[in-house]
Amino acid sequence: MRLRAALVLAFLGALLVGLGPLPGLIEPSAPAAYPAWPLLLLLALVPPVLATALIRRGLRSTASAVLVGAAVLVPGRIGMDLQFVVDPAGAARPELLELDSLAAFTPAPGFWLLLAGHLAVLLAGVVAMRGSGRETGAGTQRQGVLAAVLCAGVLAAVGVLMAPFRSDNPFLVVQPALDGPLPVLVGSALVAVAASGGAGLLAGSTDPEFARGGLFGVAAALVAVAVPPLVSALVLEDLRFEWGPVLVLVAALSLAALGIPAGRAEAPDSEVDDLRLPALTRLLTLAGMFALLAGALAVLAAIVPHVSMPFGLRDPSQYPARMLWPAGAVLLLAGAGLLVPSAALRLRPVLPVVWVVLPLAAAGSLDAVFTAVQAAGAEVRIGAWAAGLALLPAAVAAVLATIAGAVERDDVDLTEMAMRRSVLVPSLLALLLGAGAFSFPVLTAPSYTAPGVFTAFGTTSWGLVLAMAAVVGATVLAPMCRPQRAAALLCGSALVVLVRVVQYPLTSGRLPESAPGIGLWFGVACLVVLAVTAIAASRTPEATS
Structure with a gap:
């Protein structure tokens, strides 16, 4: 009927x-x-x-x-x-x-x-x-x-x-x-x-x-x-x-x-066993290696110049390129953690979230490079190429970690899984705060309009969109996940928001009379909520094997 x-x-x-x-x-x-x-x-x-x-x-x-x-x-x-x-x-x-x-x-x-x-x-x-x-x-x-x-x-x-x-x-x-x-x-x-x-x-x-x-x-x-x-x-x-x-x-x-x-x-x-994807440990190892490669390329991009400017013109990519330091550090830590057998399974959910810190950081520097090349005839240097190339292994690492999660769930009884209200309410609050952190600018200055999701949309905005989507997706999934996996998702979201927050101290020096924007305060509040929620999620008793 x-x-x-x-x-x-x-x-x-x-x-x-x-x-x-x-x-x-x-x-x-x-x-x-x-x-x-x-x-x-x-x-x-x-x-x-x-x-x-x-x-x-x-x-x-x-x-x-x-x-x-x-x-x-x-x-x-x-x-x-x-x-x-x-x-x-x-x-x-x-x-x-x-x-x-x-x-x-x-x-x-x-x-x-x-x-x-x-x-x-x-x-x-x-x-x-x-x-x-x-x-x-x-x-x-x-x-x-x-x-x-x-x-x-x-x-x-x-x-x-x-x-x-x-x-x-x-x-x-x-x-x-x-x-x-x-x-x-x-x-x-x-x-x-x-x-x-x-x-x-x-x-x-x-x-x-x-x-x-x-x-x-x-x-x-x-x-x-x-x-x-x-x-x-x-x-x-x-x-x-x-x-x-x-x-x-x-x-x-x-x-x-x-x-x-x-x-x-x-x-x-008996037949499925012959058709399974590569072993879980191999997937985790590959994901960790690709994450390390992406992190190393990001650090290299932060060190070396991105463009060669004509005489007398200032390099516009110097301040945006600073964001590659925290992005590279996050991916290096996540990749190294996946190579540690005792920690790999617990850290695995972090990588599909934190990989977006690379496009979040690289989009700003590459936007400055594109502008310099088109407006001033600048020449692209190794830093820009390293930042662009780092995006590929970061995405591959995230995909491998996601597939590893699917393989891991093959051996887990999910029949008792339910929405955890103790995690749901703060996760929804973190979702709203995280959306605000990426929708509003973290840096303001007179006669300056920061690239954003809803204003001055450009190359930089794509990184903000990806980062916001990752944080929103992780906070939505966390209440439905096993406690340790939920805590890992929330920690990954916190790292993404942290990279957004440190944008203010790293790049505020390029603008006179700069001041914190409302996005910074949204980000700080989101960090606090995510940290508390992750601790609460990790202390929830496991309902499944």
């Missing part, structure tokens, strides 16, 4: 999403740039039609998962559609409307029908999930598929954050999500997180059929996001292709293809 109800809601939501905008999204009315409603309706109907076909074949678990996967992206799509309420000119959705003036607009009935369609699809996913009785995120036998799914999810996330197309229409201003209006930014970020994290959780389901259906559902939802911009660029003369939707479409097709091996039944233990 629940599955039937979910299917009815899914069909209703698809009809509203496809046909709801026809009466008009805004007043005064603005029609779509071309008749796109058949395409939108077709794309919206794919998940419920696929679920119906699966039910007829007796694959109810797979059908439920298709509806769940399709619902994963809905919060982000709602966020992006809210731009029609704030300012339709910033929505850049020619398949829904095309403006020919800058008059004041208000939402029309079509917008509320579109919103109701999204909510119906979301509710269908919730009902299907409750009716399936399945769990996600606990699969142990398909680690190779899971790693490929995560890579495809990251590809989709990158594509979603890029510009959907290029426009020569003065009334259709197109920007990458991170440079766009706040609803588009938030919505795109939610879609990006759902595409990677949601797909990974569904692929890790204990039920292979549910994992398969979940990937099919996420793939169908991503296709609905990627195809309209591609068609718009194809049929409209004043629009040109961009690579963002292409990446999303490639990721969607990859997830659909990965759904096939994800749905295969798990092999007996």
Whole structure:
């Protein structure tokens, strides 16, 4: 009965999403740039039609998962559609409307029908999930598929954050999500997180059929996001292709293809043993070695010059390059810890969090290098190359440590795992404080605007975004982890925030009349909360073996 109800809601939501905008999204009315409603309706109907076909074949678990996967992206799509309420000119959705003036607009009935369609699809996913009785995120036998799914999810996330197309229409201003209006930014970020994290959780389901259906559902939802911009660029003369939707479409097709091996039944233990990933100790050793390499390159980059400036001009990379000292030290310590057998397992969760200190530090110095090269004709020196090259082994180390965590959980009984309220509340507080530490500047000065997440977005801002995402992700996961692993995640988050905090004493000397910014105080408060929470988490009795 629940599955039937979910299917009815899914069909209703698809009809509203496809046909709801026809009466008009805004007043005064603005029609779509071309008749796109058949395409939108077709794309919206794919998940419920696929679920119906699966039910007829007796694959109810797979059908439920298709509806769940399709619902994963809905919060982000709602966020992006809210731009029609704030300012339709910033929505850049020619398949829904095309403006020919800058008059004041208000939402029309079509917008509320579109919103109701999204909510119906979301509710269908919730009902299907409750009716399936399945769990996600606990699969142990398909680690190779899971790693490929995560890579495809990251590809989709990158594509979603890029510009959907290029426009020569003065009334259709197109920007990458991170440079766009706040609803588009938030919505795109939610879609990006759902595409990677949601797909990974569904692929890790204990039920292979549910994992398969979940990937099919996420793939169908991503296709609905990627195809309209591609068609718009194809049929409209004043629009040109961009690579963002292409990446999303490639990721969607990859997830659909990965759904096939994800749905295969798990092999007996005797066969699985022959197919396991490299031994846990080998993965930890490799992760530690790559972390040491990344840390050594970061320290080298902090020592040697980044650019050679023309005579009489000051090197703008000297102060930003100082941030590579603490970043390199953190990675060196984490890498060395993983090479100690008695400490490697406890420190393993730290590395997937702290690797972001390198892009956090390197982004600022590389931004200064790019500016010097373009504006003053400076020559790039070994320091810039070392900073850029260090990013690769740091990312590899984080991936290896993450895979090692998956291998480690193969031998752990997770049936008694539960949300720990003693860790949940302070973790949520640390999440908010950490977001503030990276969203607001730690350094202020007269006539100076610090690069940030929401202001003066540039190369430096990408490092802030990655660091904030790592801290937010770790604080969200910590209450659900085993005590020692939760403490390690929180300690890793504290190290990332610490690198952000020391930016003030290391770089304040470059600006006259500099003063601490509000981000510094957010960071200090976050450090205190993370430290206390990590201690509390480590003292919680282990509930599992």
